[in-house]
Amino acid sequence: MKKSRRSFLKVASIAAIGLGAAPAMNFAASNSHGAAKAVKDKNEEALTAHRWGMVIDTNKLTDEIAEAMTEACHSAHNVPDFNHEVDEEKYPNTRPVNMKQEIKWIWPEKFHYAFPYKEDEFLAEKFHHLPIPVLCNHCKEAPCTQACPTQATFKRKDGIVLMDYHRCIGCRFCMAACPFGARSFNYRDPRPFIAETDPDFPTRSKGVVEKCNLCAERLAKGERPHCEEASEGAIVVGDLEDPESDIRHLLAEHYTIRRKQSYGTEPSVYYIV
Amino acid sequence: MSKNMIISGLVIFVIAVLSPFWAQAVFGDKHVVPKPELVGKAATAKKCVLDKYDMRANHMSLLDEWRDSVVRDADRRYDAVNGHSFGMSLSTGEDSCLGCHEDKAKFCDSCHVYTSVNPYCWECHTNPKEIE
Amino acid sequence: MLDIAIKGSKNYWLWILLLLAVIGAGTIAYIDQFMNGLMITGMSRDVTWGFYIANFTFLVGVAAGGVMVVIPYYLHDYERFHRITILGEFLAVASLIMCLLFIIVDLGQPTRMLNVLLYPTPHSMLFYDMIVLNGYLFLNIVVGWKVLEAERSQVEPDWWVKPLVYLSIPFAISIHTVTAFLYCGLPGRGFWLTAILAPRFLASAFAAGPAFLIILCYIIRKFTKFDPGWEAIQTLSKIVCYAIIANIFFFLCEVFVAVYSGIPSHLSHLKYLFFGYHGHNMMVPWMWTAFILMGLGAIFLVIPNLRNNHTLLPITCAMIFIGAWIDKALGMIAGGFIPSPLHHVTEYAPTGKEILIALAVWATGFLVLTILYKLATTVKEEVRG
Numbered sequence: 001m002k003k004s005r006r007s008f009l010k011v012a013s014i015a016a017i018g019l020g021a022a023p024a025m026n027f028a029a030s031n032s033h034g035a036a037k038a039v040k041d042k043n044e045e046a047l048t049a050h051r052w053g054m055v056i057d058t059n060k061l062t063d064e065i066a067e068a069m070t071e072a073c074h075s076a077h078n079v080p081d082f083n084h085e086v087d088e089e090k091y092p093n094t095r096p097v098n099m100k101q102e103i104k105w106i107w108p109e110k111f112h113y114a115f116p117y118k119e120d121e122f123l124a125e126k127f128h129h130l131p132i133p134v135l136c137n138h139c140k141e142a143p144c145t146q147a148c149p150t151q152a153t154f155k156r157k158d159g160i161v162l163m164d165y166h167r168c169i170g171c172r173f174c175m176a177a178c179p180f181g182a183r184s185f186n187y188r189d190p191r192p193f194i195a196e197t198d199p200d201f202p203t204r205s206k207g208v209v210e211k212c213n214l215c216a217e218r219l220a221k222g223e224r225p226h227c228e229e230a231s232e233g234a235i236v237v238g239d240l241e242d243p244e245s246d247i248r249h250l251l252a253e254h255y256t257i258r259r260k261q262s263y264g265t266e267p268s269v270y271y272i273v
Numbered sequence: 274m275s276k277n278m279i280i281s282g283l284v285i286f287v288i289a290v291l292s293p294f295w296a297q298a299v300f301g302d303k304h305v306v307p308k309p310e311l312v313g314k315a316a317t318a319k320k321c322v323l324d325k326y327d328m329r330a331n332h333m334s335l336l337d338e339w340r341d342s343v344v345r346d347a348d349r350r351y352d353a354v355n356g357h358s359f360g361m362s363l364s365t366g367e368d369s370c371l372g373c374h375e376d377k378a379k380f381c382d383s384c385h386v387y388t389s390v391n392p393y394c395w396e397c398h399t400n401p402k403e404i405e
Numbered sequence: 406m407l408d409i410a411i412k413g414s415k416n417y418w419l420w421i422l423l424l425l426a427v428i429g430a431g432t433i434a435y436i437d438q439f440m441n442g443l444m445i446t447g448m449s450r451d452v453t454w455g456f457y458i459a460n461f462t463f464l465v466g467v468a469a470g471g472v473m474v475v476i477p478y479y480l481h482d483y484e485r486f487h488r489i490t491i492l493g494e495f496l497a498v499a500s501l502i503m504c505l506l507f508i509i510v511d512l513g514q515p516t517r518m519l520n521v522l523l524y525p526t527p528h529s530m531l532f533y534d535m536i537v538l539n540g541y542l543f544l545n546i547v548v549g550w551k552v553l554e555a556e557r558s559q560v561e562p563d564w565w566v567k568p569l570v571y572l573s574i575p576f577a578i579s580i581h582t583v584t585a586f587l588y589c590g591l592p593g594r595g596f597w598l599t600a601i602l603a604p605r606f607l608a609s610a611f612a613a614g615p616a617f618l619i620i621l622c623y624i625i626r627k628f629t630k631f632d633p634g635w636e637a638i639q640t641l642s643k644i645v646c647y648a649i650i651a652n653i654f655f656f657l658c659e660v661f662v663a664v665y666s667g668i669p670s671h672l673s674h675l676k677y678l679f680f681g682y683h684g685h686n687m688m689v690p691w692m693w694t695a696f697i698l699m700g701l702g703a704i705f706l707v708i709p710n711l712r713n714n715h716t717l718l719p720i721t722c723a724m725i726f727i728g729a730w731i732d733k734a735l736g737m738i739a740g741g742f743i744p745s746p747l748h749h750v751t752e753y754a755p756t757g758k759e760i761l762i763a764l765a766v767w768a769t770g771f772l773v774l775t776i777l778y779k780l781a782t783t784v785k786e787e788v789r790g
Contacts, residue, residue, distance in 0.1 A: 040348040100449030149531035170513015175453040179593025188444035199401040206442035207513025263592040
């Protein structure tokens with residue numbers, strides 16, 4: 001039902017604009033008149049949840065683990081590394097980088113940056129050195145999706161906040177809206193700075209915003225997120241709405257905190273401290 | 274302004290506006306329309322997502338629908354009317370577009386170049402064959 | 406009526422040529438940005454809006470400021486504004502064109518701009534901004550043009566022009582309110598998260614817009630035979646006076662709340678702007694300059710002798726205009742983004758190319774303004790002569 005209304009709206013809007021009206025109409029017609037109808041569905045092996053969430057156990061974190069998570073995520077998602085030496089032959093005349101324009105999906109921060117309003121005066125010593133992984137919180141009430149003027153960033157039914165890179169116009173309103181600095185903008189073509197392109201995931205073009213996608217492409221194939229696999233048990237991803245899930249058991253047994261809870265965005269990433 | 278000036282101005286304008294047509298006729302490549310070549314698996318598979326003519330005319334609408342389905346609805350599998358099932362992806366997996374049509378240059382580019390269409394798919398999506 | 410614009414003195418054409426040269430230079434810089442992305446700007450992961458959006462915000466104010474001549478004339482039959490109402494409306498047109506251009510040059514994917522219409526999103530404030538900005542632009546073009554045309558033929562404007570004028574008043578208020586809402590509805594930005602942002606935007610708009618209009622009146626008097634009238638200018642200067650004082654007052658309210666409550670997420674931004682934060686103090690001289698300019702300007706306007714001084718008034722207005730520009734353009738952006746949500750301090754300064762592109766947008770606005778003012782003043786000269 002929903003799908004047919006959606007495709008109708010799409011066709012109608014395209015026709016109204018008058019761009020490519022004919023092929024779109026033909027296509028819609030060819031779809032509806034046939035005896036059988038094509039069906040779009042999830043992969044059988046796909047992992048599903050009512051609301052995906054994450055628990056990060058800070059007791060299990062070390063610098064190596066934090067680094068391995070970033071590395072696993074960034075290399076699999078073709079996140080450019082501005083420190084990478086550009087292949088002059090393939091990308092001649094590449095201009096020097098501005099490190100302030102770098103791109104990050106998940107990266108370690110000091111405790112007082114990850115939790116800026118929990119700066120306890122006499123914070124326990126170990127927290128001063130702890131590499132806290134920060135990433136998109138996939139908020140329940142996400143301010144970025146509210147701000148986006150084209151629904152290029154949106155909340156999926158399973159709680160994952162995603163980017164539609166095809167639709168993003170690069171206004172960066174979502175970046176102003178995000179209270180967690182989780183989003184990065186492609187100020188330039190990222191390809192010269194990708195050491196090894198992973199063919200299983202697209203790169204991005206210049207001019208769009210990107211961020212952690214909770215490995216939606218992995219979940220769709222029944223695989224676990226990269227950071228979880230690289231975390232040696234420090235990260236557990238699961239269904240927050242399922243009382244029997246591993247992640248809910250962890251939340252029941254440990255005291256956890258979330259980043260900037262007071263803003264009411266309901267982050268889905270919990271930290272065991 | 275004299276009548277002659279106006280008329281000659283109009284003539285120059287019309288010639289300029291029609292330049293794509295006469296430039297093609299005079300200087301253009303007179304090769305025949307390229308035919309997308311089916312090589313590798315595609316040559317033997319016989320069944321594509323839609324039939325040949327539908328595909329030629331409407332693959333762009335289909336891909337547009339696919340990308341919304343994959344990105345926004347998390348539906349990645351396409352069970353076509355002809356009974357075959359495909360992964361809705363340009364280039365990842367055996368049952369994606371390039372998984373079957375192995376040669377992008379012959380399958381996508383030859384027609385796109387001929388018709389001066391420059392889709393931005395490949396600004397982000399990668400051709401696995403091009404990554405050494 | 407446009408034929409008037411192609412008959413001008415040598416100076417007129419020199420000025421047009423100068424503007425075109427700036428536009429040309431900026432276009433070259435923009436082509437670089439279009440090809441290579443926003444990497445050519447000074448913006449960063451932490452400061453994601455910069456000079457473009459700063460100027461956009463300020464110019465929305467200048468556009469809204471035009472309503473300060475429309476309200477007295479159309480709602481209160483204040484006859485002295487009869488001659489300058491059209492100037493206010495045309496100033497709004499030019500400002501809005503600049504606003505829209507600034508939005509476009511700020512986009513990472515400008516070719517997808519129409520996605521905003523293809524996927525209309527009523528929960529995004531940018532959706533409403535698009536509606537009110539374009540609506541206000543349309544209203545001002547139609548109203549200004551019809552009124553001027555009627556004046557030229559010495560007839561009453563069509564009956565339907567008046568209702569559009571009345572409609573343009575709430576639109577003027579809306580454009581700046583919605584622009585403030587872009588900022589003040591974001592949970593993680595303490596500097597913007599304040600209910601007084603929209604009133605403050607309006608106050609500074611009603612100062613900067615009319616202040617600029619006064620300067621324009623002086624220029625018109627110097628270069629054309631049309632005299633906007635000293636009394637109209639006097640009234641305008643009083644409007645500027647009240648508005649700039651309101652702006653400063655609202656700002657001080659802001660300072661009180663942040664300082665007295667001492668909440669770090671609100672205070673740290675003000676600290677950064679006026680005293681520097683963790684050793685970063687690029688904005689400090691700018692902010693003090695802005696408030697000295699606005700404060701002195703307010704004093705000069707409050708004292709009747711100084712306000713009535715023909716030579717001092719344009720200088721006072723320039724001070725207020727520049728002060729408001731620094732405060733609302735540079736300060737609003739830098740203050741909002743610095744420190745970042747993670748309390749990192751990443752400073753921002755526009756690059757040369759960024760400034761060049763911005764200058765080209767300003768030059769486009771001035772080109773439109775010059776042509777429209779040329780029409781307006783010539784018609785008024787004709788009618789009086």
